[in-house]
Amino acid sequence: MDNDHHAAAWQRISSVASTAGLSLVSACEVCADDLGADFAGATLVTAGELRLMGAATDERARAVEDAQLVTGEGPCTDAYVRRAPVEEAELGRASGRWPAFAPLAVEQGAHGVLALPLTIGVLAVGAVDLYRCAPTPFTAAEKTRATAYARILAVLALEEHPHLLTALPTRPARRGPQGYPPTVHMAAGVLAAAYDITPDDALARLRAHSFRHNQPLLRTAEHVLDHQRLD
Structure with a gap:
């Protein structure tokens, strides 16, 4: 079943790539559209320390991803550190979880988020965040498809930023951004x-x-x- 989701995700991304070109941004756009997300972003992590924005489907995504960098908290960081999906269906009620980030995300219209780590084997290179403007949880099937997309996005991230392969973590991953661009x-x-x-x-x-x-x-x-x- 996982292989079916992976093949279907690649097929959708490839169909767009034939006209728009294959990139981390275009793949994020396909992923967001397929999963009913209103916008999406990917943040990459070099050596477990340095954070950089890898993709943003629009200005809302860019602003919300940057908000995670500024505040030092959010779903991207948690997904990367835990190496596991992180979901919050109602960001307006997440002040206890992400007190600085959540209000900024809501200001940009984000009310629900699903974040998944970008991993290849034991290597983690960042996380992708899928945002919804309505507090609607992602279904189990959507989460499974999102995991398939995350594996593809990890590969594309490495193709566009090959230095991620050689910049191994110098210390265990921790909560919060330990570095900046x-x-x-x-x-x-x-x-x-x-x-x-x-x-x-x-x-x-x-x-x-x-x-x-x-x-x-x-x-x-x-x-x-x-x-x-x-x-």
Whole structure:
């Protein structure tokens, strides 16, 4: 039965690839459409530390995936750390589970989410998040199909980011983002030098600014690199 779901997922992705091209983004779009998700995103993890956005089907997905990076919590992180699917049918009631992330996700229209780890054998490279605008749980059949898609997305992630194969974890996976894209670290360095603060304090300021202004963390970092200041 699992092989049937896997073959069906590949067939759907391949039919789209013949016209739109095969990519992690296009595969996420097919996955979301097939499973009744309104939008989806994939976050990749390098060496168990560095997080980067691998795919987003639209701006809502991009904003919600970035919110997980900014807040340091969310379904993507939990699915990656646990190596198991994570579901929340009503994000509006998940303040105890993800107190910082859940309100931001709801602001973007996400009310339900299913997150699955992207794994190949023992190697985990990230997670995919499927969001619904209605608090409707995914059925058992949909979860099974989602697992088949996750295996395919993991392969595509490695094809687009082959360094994930060689960047082995240096420590056990933990909750929360232990690293950020290089742009964020560079921006934190600029702020640390400009305000004579530690890199950790500079990173905290970046995250707080992004959170306060509802702005993607990468956009905040790029602004700092361009203007050598936060505001």
